[in-house]
Amino acid sequence: MKRRDFISIFIKGTGAVIAAVMSIPVVLHSLTPNFTKEENDEWKPLGPVTNYPQGKITPALVKVKEETGSLSSKSVYVWRKSDQDFVVYSRSCTDLGCPLNYDSGSEWFFCPCHGGIFDKEGERRAGPPNKPMWRFKNRVREGILEIDIRSVPAMV
Amino acid sequence: MAEKRSPAELKESIKAWLKLRFNFRPIEKHIIYHRVAKHPWYYGDGATLLVLLITLLVTGMFMALTYSPSPETAYESVRQITSGNLMGSFVRGLHYWSAGIVVVVLIYHMFRHIILGGYLPPREGTWLVGVVIFFLMITTSLIGYTLRWDERSVYALGIALNIFYKIPWIGEEIVYFVQGGVDLGRATLSRLYAVHVLFVPFALFAAVGYHIYLVLTYGATTPLEKEYAPATADQQIELRDREKNDPKMGQPFFPGMISKSGTVAFVVFLFVAWLAYTQGPQELYPEANLTEISFPQEEWWFHWYSALAAYLPPAISDTFHWVFPIVVFLVLVLLPFVDRGDNRGAQRRPIAVITTLSLVVALLALTGLRLKSSWTAWPQTELPPLPKGEQVNGNVERGRHLFTKFGCFNCHSVGGQGYSFAPNLSGLDRRYSQDELKNFVSQPPEGVAMPAYKSRLTAEELDDIVAFVLVIQTFPKEY
Numbered sequence: 001m002k003r004r005d006f007i008s009i010f011i012k013g014t015g016a017v018i019a020a021v022m023s024i025p026v027v028l029h030s031l032t033p034n035f036t037k038e039e040n041d042e043w044k045p046l047g048p049v050t051n052y053p054q055g056k057i058t059p060a061l062v063k064v065k066e067e068t069g070s071l072s073s074k075s076v077y078v079w080r081k082s083d084q085d086f087v088v089y090s091r092s093c094t095d096l097g098c099p100l101n102y103d104s105g106s107e108w109f110f111c112p113c114h115g116g117i118f119d120k121e122g123e124r125r126a127g128p129p130n131k132p133m134w135r136f137k138n139r140v141r142e143g144i145l146e147i148d149i150r151s152v153p154a155m156v
Numbered sequence: 157m158a159e160k161r162s163p164a165e166l167k168e169s170i171k172a173w174l175k176l177r178f179n180f181r182p183i184e185k186h187i188i189y190h191r192v193a194k195h196p197w198y199y200g201d202g203a204t205l206l207v208l209l210i211t212l213l214v215t216g217m218f219m220a221l222t223y224s225p226s227p228e229t230a231y232e233s234v235r236q237i238t239s240g241n242l243m244g245s246f247v248r249g250l251h252y253w254s255a256g257i258v259v260v261v262l263i264y265h266m267f268r269h270i271i272l273g274g275y276l277p278p279r280e281g282t283w284l285v286g287v288v289i290f291f292l293m294i295t296t297s298l299i300g301y302t303l304r305w306d307e308r309s310v311y312a313l314g315i316a317l318n319i320f321y322k323i324p325w326i327g328e329e330i331v332y333f334v335q336g337g338v339d340l341g342r343a344t345l346s347r348l349y350a351v352h353v354l355f356v357p358f359a360l361f362a363a364v365g366y367h368i369y370l371v372l373t374y375g376a377t378t379p380l381e382k383e384y385a386p387a388t389a390d391q392q393i394e395l396r397d398r399e400k401n402d403p404k405m406g407q408p409f410f411p412g413m414i415s416k417s418g419t420v421a422f423v424v425f426l427f428v429a430w431l432a433y434t435q436g437p438q439e440l441y442p443e444a445n446l447t448e449i450s451f452p453q454e455e456w457w458f459h460w461y462s463a464l465a466a467y468l469p470p471a472i473s474d475t476f477h478w479v480f481p482i483v484v485f486l487v488l489v490l491l492p493f494v495d496r497g498d499n500r501g502a503q504r505r506p507i508a509v510i511t512t513l514s515l516v517v518a519l520l521a522l523t524g525l526r527l528k529s530s531w532t533a534w535p536q537t538e539l540p541p542l543p544k545g546e547q548v549n550g551n552v553e554r555g556r557h558l559f560t561k562f563g564c565f566n567c568h569s570v571g572g573q574g575y576s577f578a579p580n581l582s583g584l585d586r587r588y589s590q591d592e593l594k595n596f597v598s599q600p601p602e603g604v605a606m607p608a609y610k611s612r613l614t615a616e617e618l619d620d621i622v623a624f625v626l627v628i629q630t631f632p633k634e635y
Contacts, residue, residue: 033332033343061447064339069227071310071340074446091446095473096465097314099450103535106563106607112451113311114466115531115577117605126577126605127531128465128473154331154338155317 039150041137046088046145052080057102057120060088064149076136077102077109078145079120088147089122090134092156100133109133186372188410191400193378195413200420201265202371207421208258208428209364213357215251223303225349227342230305231443238437249432255297257428259457262293263519266488267512272377273500275492278389282370287488289363291481296356301455302348306441310340311452313348319477327478340446380405382501451534460522466531533567533577536560540570540628543635548627555624558617562609572634578606581625583633593622 044062052058057079065072077089077100089109091099098113108125109118115127122133134156136147161169175181222241224233237244266286269275275283298316302309320330336343380399386392400406407413438455442448454462468476495508502509539560542548548556559565567578588596597618598610609618 031333033335033337034329037332037338065341070231070443070445071227075448092314092318095318096477097318098311098452099446101449101535103563103566105535105561106566107612108563108566108607110533110535110566112532112534113315114462115529115533117533119607124470128468128470130470130474150338153321153328154335155314155321
């Protein structure tokens, strides 16, 4: 091997080492959320079932985080189908996530962005959405309605 | 004893000293006084982009002195920038309007080069770096307004996240990655902030610097290129060398070329400053929250895309959103290699001209459609209006109240007022009979996006609503 070739390989090698030592840790560092996310359920209370009149869809607040700040709570829609049968909808439109607004007059949900409309059953009635509304898993414990806030996709 | 020098001599000697010690000569030779072919004024968009980019960098850096990238404080700090800081509204206004106008000029710049064949040899590299700049700018023009941390910010971010989620296999992982966790919070805002003020500006600095370096080397499409359609890079370089060194066809970059491009950039900058001064920045909506009823809207430079999103049939809406940017990227990257023609300039490139102009018309038309948003329906609390001086009583007036109560007015406009998701019910060309209306309201025909009211209205209520519709259908279409 000529001296010049050796030096050239040496320089490229040192460059590659520096690049690897720098880039691999920073990339992994930035990927932390993907490796440390918890897939566990996270049940949060929605208040006593008596808050929810039968047959009606009622907006409710769920505290998602202990820390304060304007994002600590989320609105959801609770539909008490029968005495013990609840459906808890996310407000997030299944098209692009805009906040659905329930109208008790027409019993439909309206999206402010691109014309998505869903009926009481959460089925699409108009607009671009391709999926029915997101539903949280729910359960009733000692008269308190609870939802698993991890039972819908992370951005919902 | 030193020789006494006149002030003019002194000035010259200082200049000579600076030139040598700071090595200005290559800069003068290759940039300031290098020869270029004469260009028309509408080539000034490049200089315009540079001026707007500098405006964005400077105003952005200074706003970062006040901005606080934490969900607890971000919104308040933007309020402080806007209404607390001296001239804060103007500074944020400059940033806001530069961001929007830069997208417009960027699209013009790109379309102009598609029309002229600006990516033909030897300028493929210049074009490809330009494509990178384009995507960086579009991305950061969205992230920028998520930093305001108002309602529009979270829903704009939500739209991006929902699009990522639709990507097969890795969608959910991308959501976690961008969000920095399982939900919106501190990590999200830190990430957005870092990308907006560090990653993208550094990448832009490098890419724009390289783009300009390539433009200084290979220039922009010249008049002779348009005339002779050089087929290879060598032919083009030879042709352009002849042209720029010709005393008639060429000129030095400074002052000839800069004065023309600079004037265009100056005019656009003044326009941006005027917008910032008269319109101010985008107003701050209520602080980011996921609890209030909200009616968010994207910034105006994304209106066209929003209209597109609204017209997508459900069968393709999920796929379209993530495929579209990839397709745009691939088309732009492949363009110089697919377009094998030698012709340059608008007059010899009819396909490019027609395609580009159609795209411009489409973008404007979609923006217009978004401003109307006739696909939107929204819960109403107001009563449907009556023509001036008109009065209704008894069951018709009751029907008018029920029309709002049962959400008819959410979708149907009356007298041209209200949302026009469903037909305007006044001034109907074809008048409906009482029975037809009753049947329609009770059970709308298959495929009509309207709730069936048969189990929800009493016979009286149905009569009243129908009575109201029977009256308004005789009113003028608009009042």
